[in-house]
Amino acid sequence: TNREHFAAGIEFGTKVPAELRDLVFDPQTSGGLFLAVAPVHSDEALEALKAAGVPASFVGFVESEAKVRLKVG
Numbered sequence: 001t002n003r004e005h006f007a008a009g010i011e012f013g014t015k016v017p018a019e020l021r022d023l024v025f026d027p028q029t030s031g032g033l034f035l036a037v038a039p040v041h042s043d044e045a046l047e048a049l050k051a052a053g054v055p056a057s058f059v060g061f062v063e064s065e066a067k068v069r070l071k072v073g
Contacts, residue, residue, distance in 0.1 A: 009069035
């Protein structure tokens with residue numbers, strides 16, 4: 001499953017509820033939740049998505065590769 005395959009590379013904050021943790025591993029949303037954009041273009045991309053009627057929000061940033069590949073809240 002997605003959880004079995006990716007769990008070792010994901011770190012969740014203590015306040016992230018179980019239902020949001022489940023969303024990260026949901027096969028219906030895997031890959032569709034995140035979009036990486038260069039920081040210099042992030043505001044422009046966010047506004048373009050919203051203007052197109054796509055619910056979007058800034059959720060984080062990308063750093064050099066580390067043991068934990070994704071940190072959630």
